[in-house]
Structure formats: C-alpha cells, structure tokens
Amino acid sequence: MLLGFVLASAVPHAVSGEEEEEAAAMSASTEAALAPAALAVEEGIDYADEYYEMVAAHGDHAFAFNFFVTSMLWTVIAAALVFLMHLGFATLEIGLTRQKNAVNVLTKNVFIISIGIFTYFLIGFNTHYPLGDWIIPNVLGIGGPLGEDAATFGNGGVGLAMSEYGDFIFQAMFAATAATIVSGAVAERIKLGSFFIFTIILVALAYPIVGSWHWGEGWLYQLDTSFYDFAGSTVVHGFGGFAALGAVLILGPRAGKYLSGGKLRPIPGHNLPLAGIGVFLLWFGWFGFNGGSVLSAEPADLGLVFSTTAVSASSGALGAIFFSWILLKKPDVTMALNGVLAGLVGITAGADAVSIMVALFIGLVAGLLVVLSILFFDKIKIDDPVGAISVHGVVGIYGTVVIAFFNPDISFVSQLIGAVAVCAVAFVIAVVLCLILKATIGLRVTPEEEEEGLDLAEHGQEAYPDFAKSSG
Amino acid sequence: MLLGFVLASAVPHAVSGEEEEEAAAMSASTEAALAPAALAVEEGIDYADEYYEMVAAHGDHAFAFNFFVTSMLWTVIAAALVFLMHLGFATLEIGLTRQKNAVNVLTKNVFIISIGIFTYFLIGFNTHYPLGDWIIPNVLGIGGPLGEDAATFGNGGVGLAMSEYGDFIFQAMFAATAATIVSGAVAERIKLGSFFIFTIILVALAYPIVGSWHWGEGWLYQLDTSFYDFAGSTVVHGFGGFAALGAVLILGPRAGKYLSGGKLRPIPGHNLPLAGIGVFLLWFGWFGFNGGSVLSAEPADLGLVFSTTAVSASSGALGAIFFSWILLKKPDVTMALNGVLAGLVGITAGADAVSIMVALFIGLVAGLLVVLSILFFDKIKIDDPVGAISVHGVVGIYGTVVIAFFNPDISFVSQLIGAVAVCAVAFVIAVVLCLILKATIGLRVTPEEEEEGLDLAEHGQEAYPDFAKSSG
Amino acid sequence: MLLGFVLASAVPHAVSGEEEEEAAAMSASTEAALAPAALAVEEGIDYADEYYEMVAAHGDHAFAFNFFVTSMLWTVIAAALVFLMHLGFATLEIGLTRQKNAVNVLTKNVFIISIGIFTYFLIGFNTHYPLGDWIIPNVLGIGGPLGEDAATFGNGGVGLAMSEYGDFIFQAMFAATAATIVSGAVAERIKLGSFFIFTIILVALAYPIVGSWHWGEGWLYQLDTSFYDFAGSTVVHGFGGFAALGAVLILGPRAGKYLSGGKLRPIPGHNLPLAGIGVFLLWFGWFGFNGGSVLSAEPADLGLVFSTTAVSASSGALGAIFFSWILLKKPDVTMALNGVLAGLVGITAGADAVSIMVALFIGLVAGLLVVLSILFFDKIKIDDPVGAISVHGVVGIYGTVVIAFFNPDISFVSQLIGAVAVCAVAFVIAVVLCLILKATIGLRVTPEEEEEGLDLAEHGQEAYPDFAKSSG
Amino acid sequence: MKLIKAVIKPFKLEEVKEALSEIGIEGMTVAEVKGFGRQKGHTEIYRGSEYTVDFLPKVMVEIVVPDDIVSKTVEAVVKASKTGKIGDGKIFVLPIEEAIRIRTEERGESAV
Amino acid sequence: MKLIKAVIKPFKLEEVKEALSEIGIEGMTVAEVKGFGRQKGHTEIYRGSEYTVDFLPKVMVEIVVPDDIVSKTVEAVVKASKTGKIGDGKIFVLPIEEAIRIRTEERGESAV
Amino acid sequence: MKLIKAVIKPFKLEEVKEALSEIGIEGMTVAEVKGFGRQKGHTEIYRGSEYTVDFLPKVMVEIVVPDDIVSKTVEAVVKASKTGKIGDGKIFVLPIEEAIRIRTEERGESAV
C-alpha cells in the first residue's frame, strides 16, 4: 500500500489532538515499551509498525528514503559544524588583535553570523540559487524569502540529498563566512556602523549573486568545462579574501605598524592560545564545510573528503612550521596556525577530486605559500592582522587552480577564469563599498579612538577589566 | 529467514570467542577486504552478508530498522551537543563574573553536569518518565535506576525512535541545565557546599518531578488541549530561570552592586571573549537541544527545527544589538550575547510548530524583551550576574505562550497554565530550599570571603596566578 | 536490475561532463524540485529514482547498504569528535602550565595532531593493521601509505561498517593521542626540536606497532582469551601514560618544584578556566572516541557506550571532588578536572562490556585513584604538570584490568598481560628515545631558557603581550 | 611639596579617592603592588600540595601635595583606609624638590 | 642625584624612551599605573548601566640621573610626552641619597 | 628613615625576601615593573617580522627602614640578588620624612 510521503506535509508540524492520544496510549503500555525488540518484531507491536508505515509509504523508494534520512541528518549536523567555524573565526581574530579591541571584534562576529543567517533567509538563498529565475541570465537573480514548503523529500537526487530546509541551513552558515574573512583583515580600525553596513551588503547581496554564477548554475557553471569548486576555495574563501584586500586598501594600515623609514613594527595579537583555539575549531568545523559539501551521506565521497581535508590541513601546518623555522630562524606559532588554515582553504576546491597523496602535496605547498604571502603583504604595507588575504584569497586561488593539474576532468582555463572573475569582482565590490562609506558616514575611527581602543571608544566596555594591562 | 533482533540482547555485549575467530578469519582475507565493493556484492562475500543478515532479521521491519539506526545515532550525537552546552554555560558564567571567583564557578559547573548525569541515572530518568507508575496520579512518581535492558529497538514509534539508553543519555544532558541556570544567577556569593546540596535536590528530584507533568505525560499533558513545549522553553528554561529568581531573592545581591542612594555600580565580567565563547557554544549545542527533541531523524522536522532555531537566535541577537544601541547609546556586547540566548530560549517551545518567518519574529521580540528584562531586574535590585532570570525565566514564559498566537492547535490557556505552574513551583522550591540552607549550614559566604573572592576563600586557588590583577 | 555498486569506483570522483548536464537539467525543472515529495513519489520523478537506483543497485544488500551509509557517517563524525580532543589536550596543557610557556605548548599541540595524521597516512595505518602481512608474525608489520582504493563498501561486516577511508581517518585521530599525553607530562622544559623527533618516532612507529598487537590482531589478540580493550584504555592511554613516565624520568622535574629539604613548591597552572575548557572538550570528544569505537552505528552498543562513558566521567568527577575535599580540606578544581578524565580513561577499555551501574563504580574508583596517584608521583618527585601519568597510565591499566571482574568473558590474566606488556614497552621506548636525544642534540632547555620561559627562548614570542605579568 | 606614598588594601581605594576629593585633592597616581608584612600571607593548595603565598595584593597611592596640606592629607587617607585589622598598610612621606605639569610646563605647587 | 618620576600617557612611552636615549640616558624603570586628575575618567556601560571609570591608564617612568642633567632630562621628557591636551601628566623630582649597581656594587653616579 | 628602592630580576624576589627576613625586616612592598638599561632587550618575531623589546621584566622592591640598618639592608639585597650578569639592577636610597602605620596611627620608626 502506498500511503504517500508523510514528510511532505511541509506546513510546520503542529500537535494534533489525535496523534497525542495515540502516543499516550502507546507509552502507557509500559511493558510493551520495555519488551526486548526481538519480541516486538515477532509480535508486530505498534511502534515498530509505525516506522514501517512511514518508510514503507515510499513504496519502491523506501530504500531511497532511508538514504535521504541519513543524508539530511548529515546536512544539518554539517551545518552545525560550519556554524562553529564562526566561533573559530571569532576567537582567531580576537586572539590575533589587541585586548583593547576584543569587545569590538566579538561584537562584529556575533553580528556577522546573525545577519548572515537572517538575510540569507530573507533574500540570500533564493538569490544564490535562482533555479533558472534570472534577471540577467546566468549572472543575476534576486530572490525572496525561503518558501514555507521546504520540507520536501528529494531536492536533486543523490547529489543533493536534503530538503530545502536542509539546503538553506547548510548554505546559510556559509554565507556569513565572506564577511567574517573581511572582519579579520579590517580589524582594530574600522568603524562599527560602517562595518555593519558593509557586511549587510556583502552577505545579503554580493556573496549570493557572485555565488550563483557557480553553485546557482550561472555562467561559470555553463563554461564548456564547468568551473569546479567543490566546497568553495574560490566562491567562499577567494571571494572573502579579495573583498578583504579591497577593504584594506581603502582603509589603510593600523596606526603604528609601518614606521617612517620603511620599518615595520609588528602588532602582536594579545592572546595566542585563543587564536589557537580558533584554528582548531576552524579545522573541526571544516569537516562540516567540506564533508557537508558532499551534499549527501554518500560514503565513498565522505571518506575521501574527510581524509583529504585532514591530511591537507596537517601538511599545511607542517609546511608552515618548518618553512618559518628555516626562513625566520624561529618556529612562529602564528605561521603554524595560518598553515593549518592554508591547508584547509587549499583543499576546499578539490577535496573530492584528488587522492590523499595529492592532498598532502596541495597542503604542503599551501603551507609554504601562505608564509610567503603574509611576508609579501606586510612588505607592501597591506596590513592584515589575521592574514585573511593570504589564507583565504591567495591560497583560495591557488587551491582552485592547482587541481587542474591532478584531475583530467578539470580545466585549467575554466579554473583560472572562475578564480579571477570571482576574486576581481569581490575586490571591486569591496573597494566601491568602502569608498562610498568613506565619503559618507566615514570608514575609520579617529586616531584617538584607535589609540584608546575601539572597546572604550565605540562600546564603552572593557574586555578584561580585572586584569592589569601592559603597555611596553 | 527471520533471525530475531540481535540488538535486543540487552545484556552488555561481551566478546565471545567464536565471534572473534570469525572476525580474524575475515580480516585475514586481505585481498577480499580490499576488493572493490561492486565485486563484493556480485560475489556475495561474507561481510556484505553480515549486514544483510542483521538488518534482514527484522523482516518486514527492515526499513524501519534502518530508520531507527539513523534516529538513534542522531539522538546520541544530539546528547553530545547538549553536553557541550554545559561548557557554554560554564564559560559564559566565568566570563561574566570576576576573576577572583573563576575557580569557584568552574568547580560548580563541573559538579553540576556530573551530579546531573549521576542522579539522572539513579533516580531522575524513571521519575521524569513514570510511564504511568505514579504515586500521586499525574503529579508525582519516583523511580529507581535506569534498567539494564535499555537497548531495545522501538521505544514509542516514530515519535521516539531511540533505545531507552538513547532516551536516557539525551535527557540526562538536559537534567543538569536547570541547576546550571541557577548557578549563573547566584554566582560570586553562594557557599559551595550549599550550592551543591541545592543542586542535588533540584536536579535529582525537583526537575524530573515537575518535568513529568509534561514530558512524563502528567497533568499538563492531560489538559484538554495539551500544554505544548517542544524542547523545554518552560519545563527546562522557565523552570531554571524561576528557580534562579527564588534563590537570588533569598541570597541577596553581590556586595558593592547597589550603593546607598539607589545608585547601581555594575560589576563587569572579567573576560568578555570567554563569555562570547560560551554563547557560541550554547548556540551550537542548541542544535542538539532542539534538533534532538525531534526524537528521531525525521527529516522534515529536523530541517524546520534547525532553521527556526538558527533564525530565531539571529534575530534575537540583532534585536538586542540594535535595541541596546538605541536605548543605551552604545552597542553593549553583553546584550548582544544575551540576545542570542533569548532568541534560542524563545523558540525552544515551538521550534517545530511555527514557520521560519514566525521564528524570526519570535526571536526579534525575545531580543528586545531580554534587554528590558535585564534592566528591570537591575532596577528592582535582583542581582543576576549573567542575566539568567531574564534569559531563561522571562523569555522562557514568553516563548511558551507566544506560539499560541501562531499555531491554531496550541491553546493560549493551556500554555499559560503550564508556564505559570512550572515557574511558580520552581520558584517556591528554590525559596524553600534556600531558606532551609540559610537557617542550617548557611547560604552565603562571609563579606570578607566575598571581598577576597571565593577562589581563595573556598578553594585556596587562583584562576590566573601568573597575571597581575587590576583593582581600579 | 542490479547496477553494481557505484560507490565502488574508488578513484576520486571527478566531475564528468554528462553528470553535470543531467544535474543541470534536473534542477532547472524548478517546479518539480519544489513540489511536495508525496507528489514526487507518486509521479516517480527523476531525483527520487536516482536514490532508488543507487541503493537498489545493491540488490538484496540494499538494506545493508543503508546501514553502512549511516555507520560510515557516524565514523567520520566520530573522527571529527576525536579530532576535537586534541584541542582539549592543548587547552588543558596550556591552562595547567605557566603563561611563559603557552606558545610552546600550543606549537607542540598543533604539531602533534598534524604529524600524527600525516604519518598515519604514510605509514601508520598499514603498520597498525598489517592484515596478516607481518615481518615478525603477530609482533611487527610495517606498511606503506594508505591505498587509493579505500572507498570500499564493507570492510569487515557489522563489526567495522565503514570504508577504509573511514577507518583511516578515525584511527588517525587516535594515533596522535599517545604523543599528546606525553606532551603534557614533559611540558615547560623539553626542547622543541627534540620533542618533535620524539613525537615522530612515537606516533609513526611505536604506537602503530604496539597497537597492532591488539587491534591489528597480533599476539595479544591471539591469546587464549583475547586481551580486551574496547577503545584503548591500554593501547592508547596506558601506552601514552607510560611513555610519559619514561620521558619524565630522563628529563627530570621542572626547576623550582622540588626544593631542598624534600619540600615541594607547586607550580600552579596559569589559566584554570582554560584547563576547564580542555576537560569539557575532552569529555565531548570522548563520545566520539568510545562511541566511534563501536565501529558501526549499531544502536544497542551505541546507547550503552554513550551511557557508560557519561556516567563513568560523572562519577570520576564526583569521586575526585569529594575525595580531594576530604583529603586536602579544600575542593581542588584541578583534581575535579582530572577526576573527569580518570572516569573517561577508566571506562574506555570496557565501555561496551559493562552495565551503567558498573560504569558508575569504575568511574568512582578511578576518581579516587587518580587523586592518590597524583599525590604519589609528586611525592616521588616525578614532575608531571598535567597529571598525564596518573590519568592515562595508572588509570588506563586500572580500567583495563578491572573489567575482568565484571564480565565473565574477559580474562583477568589476559588483561594483566596486555596492560603490562603495552605499558612496559611504551616505557622502555620512551626511555631509550630520550636517552638518545639527551646524548645527541640535547633533551632539555638550559636553566636560563627554562627560567625565561620557552616562549621567548625558543619562539621569540609572547602568548599574552598585552597583559601585565605577575611574579609573586 | 611632599610625595605621600600610601600602601592600602585594594578594596579601600574607592573610599580613599573620595576622601581625598573631599579635601580638595585633585590628583593622584595608583599602582597595583604586592605587600609583605606582619599580615601573613595565605595558604593555597594546588594538586594536593599546600604552599604559602607571602605577598598580598595591595594598592599604592602616590599623592603630591603642597607642604601645608600634608597632615590633612595623611589624616584623610588614614581615616578612609583604616579597618583596624592587621595589614591596613603604611603611609610614607617623602620630600619633593620640583613638580612640573607636562601640559603647561607650570612648575611648583601650581603644577600639582 | 635625583629621581625623576614622570607620569605620562602610555602611548608616549616609546617617544620618551627615545628622547632620553638621545640625551645619553641609558637606564629607566617603568611601571603601569592608573591616574586620577583633572582629566576626567570616561563613562563605561555594562548591561545597561552606566558608570564612570575615574582612573585612567598612565605610565610612570622613573629615572635616576646625576644632578647636573636633571633639567635637561626633565625637558626631554616634557618635550617628548606633551600633547597639550589635559592629562599629559606630571614630573616630580626627588632627592636620592645613594645609588648602587647590584652587579658591580659600584656606588654613586657611576652606578646609574 | 630611608626608602630603599631596589630594581631586581624577577626570579630573585624570593631570595631577596628571605634575605631581608633573616636580618629582621618584616615589611616590604613589591611592584612589577619593566626596566630599560645596559642589558639590551631581546628580539621577538611575529608573523615573520622581527622587532626588539627594549623593556625587560623587573621587580621593584620598596623597603622603608630606620637609618641605622640602611647599609645592612642594602648589603642583604645586593647579596641576594646579584648574579654578576648584566641587568642585575640598582638600589636607590631616598630620604623619608615620616612613616605612619594606618592600623594604629603609630608614627616614625615604630611604624615600619
């Protein structure tokens, strides 16, 4: 008997009187409830039947339904893991900046994830995935809020084994990432209000529009050989990294970092253990970022993606540790931390498209690259407190392009086009936005506020009021 | 062939000699083990058969078994996520109190989760779910330890797709929450020993008894239209929040907070980034708290619940950020943090019973409400260092009642009865308990100990011995 | 129709042109994609069919495939949880040592997990699981990198329901644990370079070789009654704890701890809340450590293992809190933290082999034992900043042996043989390694470097440059 | 002019500040210090081992005042900071030869 | 010899140090302090309640110099630390009776 | 009475305290400071850029003693804190005009 798909009742599940009575009856039968299940099966008691009916309702698709259930579960768990990356970003950024700005950084990060989810629901999701509903074909589609009937079974086959709610919540966690990346780069000097406006536009509009070119099946997807970016080395990290570069260019470096005479005075982060916590949490969350991007619980891909992700992060760390030790004579722990992240960003484009051995190589090179890139940007006076431009921007492009050499189905040209197009647009959007903010409400705090710290100046709060501060 | 349900062997799985030999034989056949599975299927090798037998043993219920497996997996993962909320509570409370009490706060939090699980096993679970075995019908049942045959398949149909072990471990993580909520409100002045006793009684007895009225299918469940509280806005958070109110009333405010002449001297928390970590972890864990309360891996509800939870938290944060910015002229980060929690508590009663758009609204109002509530309690000299009474108590009631306006199957009157009854009883229990403790072993440390800090006074330890302290 | 197992295509999944076109076509059909699934099933639309085909391809094994999918998902999630334990170890070690060494400790911990995964891929996995391919039968097998066709379905029946990728990534997270345990014990005085070399040898060779005796089905497995160690009380924790003891013996105590005249001057950790974070994270991750060791999503074992793990940790904490309160007159929070860990290590050998009530007892005794053991090692001048020798070594052996009294299928003699053999070998390896390092590049920093702190001496970095330091 | 150095209990700082404000003193400089004295330190415990912490947290207040209000100042500090319990602290009076206000380069009594 | 105690704004420390180095002063000791003065503290907010923080972070630099370079030293400090805004700080000059270099046990001016 | 200000290496504090106790000195006040002197600072590295930290952690011990035990005290401090390596620190002796014990309002030598 084919009962129809009970889950399809996409209106929120209310508590209906009858259902409750049934349930009451059921659990009142204490003995039955505690009986060994073997018995249950033999006697065919209600509760076993209940599952049966639910699943069996799918008839020939019952197998598929169970696979869908597991996949959907993985999707929401992966969403939670990606959510936790925002704590990783927050603690990394707090740790690598000064204590006088810690409240400000925390506020920005709470805001970013909140506005990210909020706007992704209202406009982002349906802009990101126009499903053919373009304003400018393959370039621009603007959508409204996520629909109310988003609990559907089967949203695109094995390749997207989740309901639309699942898709929404997973992608919503990604959306805020772009702004978070920028946050780290512009820290300790940007005005809170301006950063809020910048974030809203970046997250609600820029990210989903640009993202629609690839994941929304826009023009990058339509290239002869599709642009390939598994979990977003380019469309998430590259986008964020180059938006950061644009913003920093307009904003300028922190006061006191570049001295007259071309000398550089580093501004050490105030809590390296906290930065370390951030990186471990990011690595942890990345299992959801990459693993969830399998978009189902397909075990072959899942195993491969977890393995390539972990190995690339590891070799990124090792590359950065030993390279910084040789290059700088000392093992710089902040380089080790950035090495982990470089390994992760580097493998994100191709986590399902290369072998573990290749992942090991990709990560190792990412670890070297990020060290050089950080040194380079410091040299040309692009002041990026957390290294976001290098980690996400430079390594994002690298990771996107490098996989063309290891997987014959991926086109070097398409990868280059995609990476450059996305990053260039991100850069331009950020520059334009920052110029407008600068010309209107102002982009940067005053030198006095910067000196005093944004916590007191903008929030009237101290992050650590009980501790004596050092000013050497 | 119907082999019976092997999982039903509820006695702990021992290692039997034969099984091992079999296993040895199997993995010794290296080549077979590494052969592509396609081959495996074709040749019908042992290990594929082994699964087959296990699942097929359920005969017609084989579909159902797979659904059960996934659901049970989700239950234990959700339990782990809720467990992590206790780290969230711990860091939030440590961050929002002074450094001189950090060891004390940490000790309380390690104790709470430990005694919570411990007593929930020994008495709580079977008191919470009397399964009809009442002493006073629908009001009071006292149970013993969880049974040993708790590995059963099918504990209540789709609505509770987990073994009793799963149910136990998931609910055990909730049990300690009530005490944790109180912990934050009474911090920095309660005697450790008294707090321990208070916690034991609250967690081992009060919480499960009151909880049995709803989740144990007691009188609140028996109302004409059942009281509805999906994951516990009232029965967990309201309960904890009003127990906190009762305790604080007897305990009094921290020394130095309310000055003569009606003036108020805030006592800033010593580590706001740590408080931020706490809130992010709570949000993360709440996906298990609400998501796990689906009580199965049913994908429709799961997607909806994750989405409403995330969106409500987001709009709670945004509501609190902008409201505090307007009201207080500065964006107070501690209000932003409480806004997230308010959004979470607010949606907890109806996470599966409203649309995302309604969740957005519920969270937004929760964000405003919590700001006003915190200001209010400070005005009437109820000193609550972390805002627990407002976040969990006030918003808990709000979240419980508000859903009646959005879901026709939920009764406003039932919601009001439930919320008021549970909160009132929690309040009375806490007041009585605290009065008894005050009259006997004493509830509060001496003024000297409070001044010196509970870490030195009660523990003879310092949380941060290497850092210089500030006393301005 | 039997299509064969698509997942068996163990070569990394590339993006093939046709697949993409198909997908494009599919999601272009917007309406269909959003239609309620009930409809979908009725009309038999493509995407539902796609699942169907994938699963149905397994023919009679389709049930089994779904179970495998869920199990494999659990394996990778559990791997991520075990990964997070490394953040737990890192923060615990940072918190229990002095601020002047925090950068050094963080560096070590980033290195450990990275080199652990890195070498486990290149050599460890296939050394750990020789699959009969021994050099010295049942004692020593040395393997190469993990193969490229590791995405296979069915790697050992219900008892190992994961692909080899899954097995690799889960076990890789364990591998680094041994070195992490040592890290805590040798903290604040070991040379970074020497520690790196020590770690590489321990993790890449010693751990997998010794581990192969049990989990690789070597001689311990071949005992008349197999040695039983569910998730590794001995083969992970005991191994690490006794390696730590060996290393500390050669390294000696930290300067200033043992004064002339037999007096002891404790060296308090600089950040107890951070240590608390570490312990909560370890507890959280342990659900993956023990739960994942079920090696499938078998719900009966999963529920039992989560329950025994949580209850044992709880009673470990309570045991240590009250015992230290009675013994030392004050509730020492570091003892409470070690109590949690003792409860966890204690139950690790038998988490699936005892009832919850027995787990409660095992944890309680572990909590007492760890307090006594820490006092004992301090008395005999074995300086172990984090208590690793006691928590992992002593309690590891205890947990391994004690289960023989509760489970008739486990042999006391086998347990003793296994525990002693593994721990003794770990101890000897560590002693020899440290002696060699001492004689060559040097094992310990100079007294001046130790005094100044390893952060400045070895890294030229400060963990908390903005905070004033205290030197009382 | 004199420099009055007062070592007091930390929680008395607020009261001392107010007492000084009341008698018209508009400036002071405060440092966190640790004191060793007749008031013995306390015993702490760490992982089972007891040890004594000899140094207790104190606050040192430095106030430069014209000669004529030295005794008034000392009295104000004593009154505000006294609890009568051991460890209340000390006041030391030192001679000052010159005082300069950086902002205006004023010198002498008008600078303080 | 004199002891010059200068209370300055924290971000001026680097400049003061360099100014002193330039006139050949090779030693100084610096402490984090908090200042109370005409420069009023700021208002902070915490959970909705405003409160004033009266004490502002300052740095105290102590420099012992031979008598003959006291005024040069004072001038250098003034020049380097002056912003002209309220709260720039003070310099106090105190007599020193003896100075000893611990390492060599030298005494007097050669010790500083 | 004299105020003895000793700037020493932090890890010598314990020894200095014991040396002073031995000669019967029962009180002292200690502050964390940073020193700049002939002992050059160290080089640190952060994200690939080197920089020098000129200020080194030191501890300042302030001890008020009657005139007659000044030299004994100075000797005790020198002995306990000397390593012979650069950066051992300085001792300065300043005149004190008055000392008051807050608790008892005793004045003069009996107050210290």
Ligand SMILES: Nc1ncnc2c1ncn2[C@@H]1O[C@H](COP(=O)(O)OP(=O)(O)O)[C@@H](O)[C@H]1O
């Ligand atoms: N001789 C001294 N020189 C400098 N500071 C001192 C001296 N004696 C005491 N102090 C300071 O005064 C504080 C209080 O002194 P103490 O002897 O404990 O109590 P009381 O002031 O009640 O006699 C000490 O903690 C220390 O900071």
Ligand SMILES: Nc1ncnc2c1ncn2[C@@H]1O[C@H](COP(=O)(O)OP(=O)(O)O)[C@@H](O)[C@H]1O
């Ligand atoms: N009488 C005083 N004694 C000691 N320190 C003082 C005194 N007056 C001011 N100071 C210190 O000098 C700092 C600056 O003084 P303030 O009155 O705010 O501004 P200005 O120096 O511009 O007059 C104060 O913060 C305080 O540290």
Ligand SMILES: Nc1ncnc2c1ncn2[C@@H]1O[C@H](COP(=O)(O)OP(=O)(O)O)[C@@H](O)[C@H]1O
């Ligand atoms: N002129 C000075 N005034 C105040 N403090 C000084 C002076 N010279 C040195 N010091 C303090 O003494 C410490 C040690 O001095 P330094 O010149 O490095 O070595 P040494 O004492 O061995 O000559 C310095 O770090 C500083 O704190």
